[in-house]
Amino acid sequence: MKVKIILGLLLAVISTSSFAQRIKDIANIQGIRDNQLVGYGLVVGLPGTGERNRYTEQTFSTMLKNFGINLPNGVRPKIKNSAVVALSATMPAFIKTGQTIDVTVSSIGEAKSLRGGTLLQSFLKGIDGKIYAIAQGNLIVSGFSAEGRDGSKVIQNTPTVGRIPSGAIVEREVISPFTHGDYLTFNLLRPDFSSAKRVADAINDLLGGGIAQPLDATSIRVSAPRDPSQRVSYLATIENLQVDLATESAKVIVNSRTGTIVVGEQVRLKPAAITHGGLTVTIKEALQVSQPNPLAQGQTVVTPDSDIDVNEKNKRMFSFKPGTSLDELVRAVNLVGAAPSDVLAILEALKLAGALQGELIII
Structure with a gap:
């Protein structure tokens, strides 16, 4: 099939021809940016999928003290329905006090799932250590997990990470340099x-x-x-x-792990000739048993029997003229039926030979 897919190798062709774009789509304004917030909190109401460790107990005890409740000395609360979590959120530029932002809640302990939990009031701080928002609310968790008594376990998606849409109220604005x-x-x-x-x-x-x-x-x-x-x-x-916009510089991007090759429109080839051949060596091993005559005094012997088959495919040599375009390169490679690994080798060889006019980037 003569398309821009070479034996399962996705050859994505990105055309970098200039076309009109709005300035708002190609640039941003210096100083107008988002701001990241982080926090620490306690999720309660879990159906036995929480955790019990030192910092969870300490967080739980601190919460009780804030309400004037002190646990007796030596008493450890049973808090399998609770979990300590890390909070993260992003404040968009120009957001005002009283508006809300989404919050991502991630378990940082041994909790098995946050499904069904509720985040208690927690602070979200900026890099300067100041509180910019307060988060609270019920979690939405897409993942789930189930575990049997025999140790078998089923986990789908990520049950230890959830979100609270509009779960944080902004309490402090970030000064913007827009009017300065x-x-x-x-x-x-x-x-x-x-x-x-x-x-x-x-x-x-x-x-x-x-x-x-x-x-x-x-x-x-x-x-x-x-x-x-x-x-x-x-x-x-x-x-x-x-x-x-100006056209991009000539680049060929190769992902060696997935076999994906992206070739820019400006890529050209200098005069070059390539031969693509395949040598297949197949070795089959078998065991032969030599059984002596019953009346003889010989011994049974097992000997290996190797069958080696060499098959050299008849492939073509193809050449490129000066200024060969991307389309001509793709068509020629398809004609010889190159496999993904062969295409990578061809591109590397062309670059080393100085015939590939463009930057070869392997990721």
Whole structure:
């Protein structure tokens, strides 16, 4: 089958031809970013799938003390229905006090499952150690586990990780630099000098020369009004501008574990000739038993019998002319019926011979 799939090898072809894209899809604004939060909490209400260890008992005792309940000395609470967990969440840019964010809850102890549990009120802190949100609520857990008395166990998905949609209330805002200074800086998601210049040119064509200045392959600095309302309208106009990005550099990406090859449109071949041949050696081992005559005084002997078959397939040699394109390369490789490992070897050989015009990246 002459398609861009070579004997089970997925040859994904990514066309990098330039086409218009909005600035908001290819760049972000410097300083406007998400912020990660982490926390520590206690999940209760588990149906016997919790844990009993020192830090779980300590967390449980601390919670009781906060409510004025002190356990007698030497008494260890039975808390198989509880588990200590790590909390993680992300605060989007510009989120305000009183709004909610999702929370991911992960067991950090020996709990078998968090299904059916409820997270008690817990703090979520930023990297500066300050509390930015408070989390609480019932967990949604997609995984489950079951264990028999004989030790057999069935686990589907991950029962020790759950989520609480809108489970945390924001208590502190993160100050944004959006309204500060006289400039906004756009950072390209894929750095490229040509693309940075094209973005600056598109902005200057709309707003006037000198408004946008490319600083390097990633950043474009744009003059902006200081008034927040004017800056929002200004940015809304800029981020919807259409820009024709520059084509990517010539690359061939090879995943040696999965056999996937992704070839960029700019990849070309210099004059080269390739022969693809296969030598198959099959060795079959058998045992022959030599049984002596009953009246003879000989011994029974077992001797090996080897059958070696050598089969050399008749393959073709094919050549490439200067500037051979990706499509011609794929068609030629399909014609000789190359296996995935053979394709990898062909590409590596072409690169070593200096016939492959592009960067060969093996991941």
